[in-house]
Amino acid sequence: MSLPRPLTPEQCAFFRDEGYLIIPDVFDPQDLEPVRQALHREIAAKALELKAQGKLENLHEDLAFDYRLAAIQKDSAENSVAIMRHLEGLRGGGFHAVELFDLIAHKKLLAKVGSLLATEEIVASSVYRVRPKLPNSGRGIVPWHQDSGYFAEHCDTQMIITCWVPLVDATVENGCMQILPRVHRGKVAKHHTGGNAGFLVIKDEDLPDDPQKAITAACPRGGVVFMTNRTPHCSTPNTSDHIRWSMDLRFQSAETPSNVGLEPTALNEQGEADAAFYDKVSIACYPPEADFLVASKRTPELVTDYSNYARRRELYDRTKSDFSAYRRWRQEAPATV
Template sequence: MNATRSLSPSQVRFFQEEGYVIVPDVFDPADLEPVRQEMHAEINRKAHELHAAGKLAQLHAEAGYDRQLALIYRDSKEAGDAIVRHLMGKRGGGFHSPEMFALITHPRMLAAVGLLLGSEEIVASAYRIRPKLPNFGRGVVPWHQDSGYLSEHCDENLIITCWVPFVDATKENGCMEILPRTHRGPVVQHHTGGNADFLVIKDEDLPADPRQAIIAACPRGGVVFMTNRTPHCSTPNISDHIRWSVDLRFKAADVPNNVGIEPKSLDAEGHADEAFYEEVNVACYPPDADFLVQSRAHPEKVINYREYVRLRDVFDRTQPSFAEVRAWPPLKAGN
């Protein structure tokens, strides 16, 4: 496989027809080593800090990236949670090392996304790092379409989720499940207040019988590509190790975005000025920064690492001061 063609025409067709495609070899698993190692180093830095503050008795450094955080969490939920929060930041993308930036802008990733979008002008959007610990209730994500989290005026736009596991993702460690061939339908009714406060689609509102779902197992080095209207969920991790992943989002540059627009002022508590939200109300997901990662028309506007870090910091300190994006009704007792 060469560096710039990462999907075959039949994989692109499969994505268009099924609403997802699992590509087992977008990366060489070795390509993911730098980001795994840097995340592991960050876990250790934070663990040492907690240890020095008397909040963590044992570092479990010997357990390695796939297990250390699970053992820390088993010993102390507070310490484990503090490390998870540190990695995830306020909205899930707190870890923004050069290695993470290299993954988001990896030529193979952008080549694949470009083929699926049918565009060479690519904007990266919200991403979420997910340390799904064994038997970690909050890791179970109920049925939803990503559009459930996005502004309604973007329902007809294509926004691609690239779900990248940092370990082999299996049914046992809680990979995703996906409802195929349902992505051309509307964004269906979601409810707030699902597990861990995620949005949820009730089984009866799903566009197909959930028994038709496929198990989206994916080896390390692979990527699960999905559309923003593809219903998916993820199941419990009943293994003895962490199911690490990140889900990245990309769209063509002509899809509503907030590239180049950022909160002009933050008050002491990190609330952005109202004008910011009015101005970026057109972005599909205003609380997170969008940034141009590939452009033939404006290569000078493609983001570099320093600017990416600055933007992530600004947005991570920003509290959305409006009801996030779209209003869904709460799940009622007994639902």
């Protein structure tokens, strides 16, 4: 069965020229309801755990998904941070329910991604970010960066597409992204460590263009913001009364370096794999996380299902890794936002 509704040649040309593309109707809003509800259940479960530990009193069970975590934060910043860290996880940890996998592998999304990559052989990354940007909280503000700042240097000239999927209408008020267009064909800018919440950051003097030329990437629920890995972007404060929920998903051509099919044969008690595994997997653009084949016309039998996705994600999480090809920025840290 062919993928539904590919992008038009004009839309693909805009993406190539500008470095981003906003499509307001990739999904029906109802398509996003399963992952919204799964996140809501995960919040409820963690809140019950915190209550059992005597750390949380009011579960705020009467509040909807867009408001509940914000109410918990108002009672206790410590509890809200604990829940956000539980959702975000570290590498293979965090929220990785089947509803999330179904979003990554959604045919409506893959049709658009395949158009931009000009291929039906698509690899997805198990790297994703759950973005609960709470009202009036500095933690959700993401400084200027390029996603390539997080990737191995040998992938600087590759095309890796970030799909930013808002689970609510993303507006200026609730902290949508800012994007610098038309500079993605240049080099990866100098990044610094130590930014807000541990993010990498490009200082203003190192930005490839004037930040005043940034466009505001407002996007309705059901839409997607597509960006290249070299497109500078940042995220602004949420001044609304509700949470700006979003997901970052990542895709690339099967021809781009990845670790698809690579696994350690065994791990020792310290979670270390054999040296041969690290040598092989270091070719990936982001070696610490498991890549997987998500669409293929050539070898459909190798497309990953949820159980294998979850298994590989957890396996990589257990693997203690130090990849020589993985980019490390060692400049002095800027002031925290």
